[in-house]
Amino acid sequence: MADFPRIIDDRAASRFLVPREAFTSEATFEREYAAIFDRCWLYLGHASELAEPGSFLTRKVARRPILFTRDKAGEYHALFNACPHRGALVCRERKGAARAFMCMYHGWTFGSDGHLMSLPGSSGYPDGFKTDPQKQMVHVPRMERFGDFFFISFAADGEDLATYLAEAGDYLRLVSEHSASGMQIVGGTQEYAIRGNWKLLAENSFDGYHAACNHSTYLEYLKNANGALGATPLSGIAHDLGNGHAMVEYTAPWGRPIAHWVPLWGEEGKAEIAAIHAALEARVGSERAERIAHRNRNMVIFPNLVMNDIMAVTVRTFYPTAPGYMEINAWALAPREESEWLRKYRLYNFTEFLGPGGFATPDDVEAIEKCQQGYASGGDGLVNDISKGMNREDGALFDDEEQMRCFWREWDRRLAAVEA
Amino acid sequence: MMLVQIPDALLLRLAVEDLLFLEADLLDQWRLDEWLALYTPDAHYNVPPSDVDGDTADPDKALFYIADDHVRMRERVIRLNKVGAHSEHPRSKVRHLVSNVRVHREGDAIHARSSFIVWRSKDITSDAFVGHYLHRIIEADGGLKIASKTCVLDMEALRPHARISIIL
Numbered sequence: 398m399a400d401f402p403r404i405i406d407d408r409a410a411s412r413f414l415v416p417r418e419a420f421t422s423e424a425t426f427e428r429e430y431a432a433i434f435d436r437c438w439l440y441l442g443h444a445s446e447l448a449e450p451g452s453f454l455t456r457k458v459a460r461r462p463i464l465f466t467r468d469k470a471g472e473y474h475a476l477f478n479a480c481p482h483r484g485a486l487v488c489r490e491r492k493g494a495a496r497a498f499m500c501m502y503h504g505w506t507f508g509s510d511g512h513l514m515s516l517p518g519s520s521g522y523p524d525g526f527k528t529d530p531q532k533q534m535v536h537v538p539r540m541e542r543f544g545d546f547f548f549i550s551f552a553a554d555g556e557d558l559a560t561y562l563a564e565a566g567d568y569l570r571l572v573s574e575h576s577a578s579g580m581q582i583v584g585g586t587q588e589y590a591i592r593g594n595w596k597l598l599a600e601n602s603f604d605g606y607h608a609a610c611n612h613s614t615y616l617e618y619l620k621n622a623n624g625a626l627g628a629t630p631l632s633g634i635a636h637d638l639g640n641g642h643a644m645v646e647y648t649a650p651w652g653r654p655i656a657h658w659v660p661l662w663g664e665e666g667k668a669e670i671a672a673i674h675a676a677l678e679a680r681v682g683s684e685r686a687e688r689i690a691h692r693n694r695n696m697v698i699f700p701n702l703v704m705n706d707i708m709a710v711t712v713r714t715f716y717p718t719a720p721g722y723m724e725i726n727a728w729a730l731a732p733r734e735e736s737e738w739l740r741k742y743r744l745y746n747f748t749e750f751l752g753p754g755g756f757a758t759p760d761d762v763e764a765i766e767k768c769q770q771g772y773a774s775g776g777d778g779l780v781n782d783i784s785k786g787m788n789r790e791d792g793a794l795f796d797d798e799e800q801m802r803c804f805w806r807e808w809d810r811r812l813a814a815v816e817a
Numbered sequence: 818m819m820l821v822q823i824p825d826a827l828l829l830r831l832a833v834e835d836l837l838f839l840e841a842d843l844l845d846q847w848r849l850d851e852w853l854a855l856y857t858p859d860a861h862y863n864v865p866p867s868d869v870d871g872d873t874a875d876p877d878k879a880l881f882y883i884a885d886d887h888v889r890m891r892e893r894v895i896r897l898n899k900v901g902a903h904s905e906h907p908r909s910k911v912r913h914l915v916s917n918v919r920v921h922r923e924g925d926a927i928h929a930r931s932s933f934i935v936w937r938s939k940d941i942t943s944d945a946f947v948g949h950y951l952h953r954i955i956e957a958d959g960g961l962k963i964a965s966k967t968c969v970l971d972m973e974a975l976r977p978h979a980r981i982s983i984i985l
Contacts, residue, residue, distance in 0.1 A: 491868055492868075583878075583879060583880050584869055584874075584878070584879040584880070585865070585866045585868065585869050585874070585879035585880035585881060586866055586867075586868045586880070587866055587880065587882060587975075588866065588867060588868070588973075588974035588975060588976065589974065589975040589976060589978060589979055589980070590974075590975070590976040590977045590978070590979055591979045592941075592942065592977065592979065611903065613901040614896045614899050614901040614902050615896075617896075617899075617901075618892050618895075618896060621892065621895075622888070622892065722977070724974075724976060728880070729880040737877065737878075740877065740878065741877040744876065744877065744878075744879075744880055744881070744884060745884065747880060748876075748880070748881055748882070748883060748884045749889065752882055753882055753975050753978070753979065753980040753981050753982075754864055754881075754882035754883035754980070754981040754982075756892070756893070756896055758980065759902075759904035759905075759979075759980040759981075759982035760902065760903045760904050762904065762979040762980045762982075763903045763904040763980075763982075764903070766979065770940075770941065
């Protein structure tokens with residue numbers, strides 16, 4: 398008997414099945430931490446979030462409290478946010494600017510690079526205590542950046558970030574090319590939770606099949622608000638980007654700030670969008686500009702970075718704290734040089750679809766939570782079907798399930814590779 | 818016997834409270850079309866996230882949970898009245914508690930600040946949204962109309978809540 402629920406991937410018979418136990422088992426959940434979250438490159442943050450030397454933010458990544466800092470020389474550091482003395486959280490703020498971080502318990506004080514600057518009552522310690530490597534805040538074993546996206550890995554060894562990202566790297570670049578001056582995270586974070594297994598959100602984030610049914614009210618709203626131009630059909634293909642990363646790329650009826658105008662935004666904005674389109678063409682060439690402006694991309698970078706370049710650009714991560722519960726953080730990414738008018742409509746677009754108060758995400762949440770509840774019907778051998786499009790010979794469509802199969806094959810491969 | 822003189826400020830607060838309690842009642846009863854009719858045609862309805870100053874944040878500059886103009890408030894009601902709004906069909910049980918109402922006039926507008934707890938209960942879960950309302954109210958058609966409502970969550974994150982699929 399396998400010691401974790403293995404997927405069934407039978408290409409000859411176009412059969413792809415995932416045991417529901419993968420979503421409910423405590424043992425599998427802990428194995429995922431050992432095999433995936435403690436091994437893979439995980440998204441930490443965006444350079445624009447630490448715009449100034451001396452700035453910092455705190456964030457939980459894969460259950461661990463992380464302090465992400467920029468020192469006065471401008472260097473970035475990812476530290477475990479725990480005091481080497483007794484282990485208390487050193488920084489208790491969400492974000493800000495600081496020359497030093499003082500632990501509130503006994504007053505040990507650390508620099509932005511984690512080194513111990515001072516401690517009260519140092520006469521009670523032997524010489525050399527302050528510079529002892531074990532008395533410094535601990536750096537996350539690895540941190541790398543790809544453009545302005547920072548990733549960390551809790552594994553000291555393994556492939557470098559660019560190798561890990563494989564073809565997904567080019568799509569991170571494509572998102573960066575929305576701007577001539579660089580992209581930035583817009584202030585305001587959507588922080589919520591779903592009572593469902595984290596892999597359900599990975600699947601849902603690039604599921605092109607569910608829109609017509611699950612999001613019928615959103616699609617009707619677009620038609621209502623945009624008239625005939627809201628009729629651009631949902632149509633496109635899926636890409637395997639390697640290493641478990643995958644994407645769907647497609648046309649859709651909503652407007653895109655880069656640079657697909659819709660009537661809902663008003664006639665006044667039409668010329669501005671046209672100018673952005675022309676500048677984009679001049680900068681990246683007409684073929685790439687066509688893709689950036691008129692194609693939508695939902696990408697999942699394994700295991701849990703969602704980069705959806707749709708009616709707005711969302712960066713989203715999510716971590717399980719139990720098999721049936723995950724915490725989600727979502728941000729909006731936008732060109733630095735964007736006008737006030739367009740920024741307004743970008744955010745209007747974002748909240749229209751995305752997030753806990755949008756016209757679509759709540760129904761995704763409903764679907765995920767109802768899946769998790771359905772799994773309680775139990776019984777060994779119950780499986781989810783992820784085979785749609787396996788029988789096609791000319792490539793998977795955006796509303797097939799090939800992108801999810803890419804995720805699951807990597808999940809299966811990584812879980813098989815560790816000792817239970 | 819001498820009647821106690823009720824100050825105008827108190828009368829104003831009573832009138833505003835009456836409006837806020839009516840709003841809460843309509844939302845609890847899912848009478849959403851009547852709820853929308855309490856608002857002016859240029860109204861806004863906002864719910865900022867927890868990591869910005871919700872009292873002052875601008876939905877055109879920061880990412881909110883909800884940033885509706887009147888068009889989208891109307892569309893929100895249309896959507897919630899449909900069976901296809903899966904998150905709220907079957908409908909959840911909703912209870913709005915509004916208290917600590919403070920009111921002041923500023924030019925033609927009345928500004929009301931109040932506390933809320935909104936309970937949403939459905940099948941296995943029951944979640945409480947806690948925060949304060951900022952209502953901007955104007956006098957129109959011989960009565961009071963709401964020109965904007967901001968629901969500032971006094972919460973660190975929307976957890977374990979997965980959604981604001983009801984109207985706060």
